[in-house]
Amino acid sequence: MSSASQQPTVVLIGPPGSGKSTIGLLLADRLGLSFRDTDTDVEAVAGKPVSDVFVEDGEARFRELEAVAVQAALEGHDGVLSLGGGAVLHGPTQELLAGHRVVYLRVGLDQAVKRVGLASARPLLVLNPRSQLRKLMEERRPVYERLAVTTVETDDREPADIVAEIAATL
Template structure:
């Protein structure tokens, strides 16, 4: 299963299950998972929420764009992108033609998974309203970069993993 790009790229909002499903996909496919939020945190030496607070969203998005570009160029396993990575046109261009899966999540599930008190900078005040507003902006971007959309509502992470494998016609390693 050698490729010159990631085997699977997961996109979606906070709470979609990108990291959880990404881990299961990596395990099933016998490859590693790379999470660009973790890459940003490692490069900055601080958590995403702290970067937002101390350096601002623009600085975070710059770091995120660098992390995505590096991961797309070098990682050959499963790649989970931060929820806002698709906001940058250059990132969307990098994703063109790649096996990108949009994990679509319902508001109720996202709120349950993320939690109302989780350190998500963009969801800090009135998280339900912020999430809806965020999705109005991002949904067209997620669907625009995705080869396929997998709904997560009412599905376990294992069921979502199987749906991704089926949608991308990937056989297990």
Template sequence: MTGPAVVLVGPPGAGKTTVGALLAERLGLSLRDTDADVERMAGKPIPEIFFQDGERRFRQLEAEAVRSALGGHDGVLSLGGGAVLDDGTRALLSGLPVAFLDVALSDAVKRVGLDAPRPLLAVNPRQQWRTLMEARRPLYLQVARAVVGTQDRTPAEVAAAVLDALELRTA
């Protein structure tokens, strides 16, 4: 096994899970989402991990989930929005087919609503999202082999753009 065929990174609302499912279908592979892995490991939803155990514990679980997925999944992998904050994760992503799904705030709001149960966006969500992106954008760009804008594109169009950008053939 050489690792995932595609790794998707980006902020909340970028469409990583939706686009990942389309990519998996087109490539004839499975989809794995590290946020779902974290919830399984903890036995509770991410907001509860944040509120009961703290962000530090969540980030530890997230890094563990990413390491496991990168070492044991050869399909499409969707990483949580903050996974790139971990130095070890960024090192593991080096050389892999990583696509950064770049989304504008207005589109992120339409897709997930900023009133959704997202712990880091709980207070003043628009400003928090902007602050997150200022900190994370350089990290997304650091790990990405391709940057795919999502503005004015359907999930199917984004998936096609990822396949083109990473020069992948469909099944």
């Protein structure tokens, strides 16, 4: 099979703190698949952490790199794929996600704050992190819900239970 015909077994979406990386790694392990995170792909191309791309190059440049990373991963990765929280805001990315098994990891604000931390290095949460996170979650929730084939609640749950629920839907 050529890499052009590969597609992810499952694509995880959700806001910061929803557990995309943690759940993605555990799910890939459980299914015997590889794990890929588009934020890691962006860092590899940029040669620096995502937070530095935002600060030094701006959010627009980050979103350009992210869109390319997402397209490449959707076309050439056959394992578990985790998208950055804001990747779904890009119209062409939304179109590319059609037909994929997309799982929205839903998390409440309080849990997201606990997981992300208020002293976070996440660039979009620099000023008043709790308020920024709330705003971003509210803005993105309809997009996550529309794109998802499955929604999984993550609040007050062990990662292994979340992974078992996702695996049961595949």
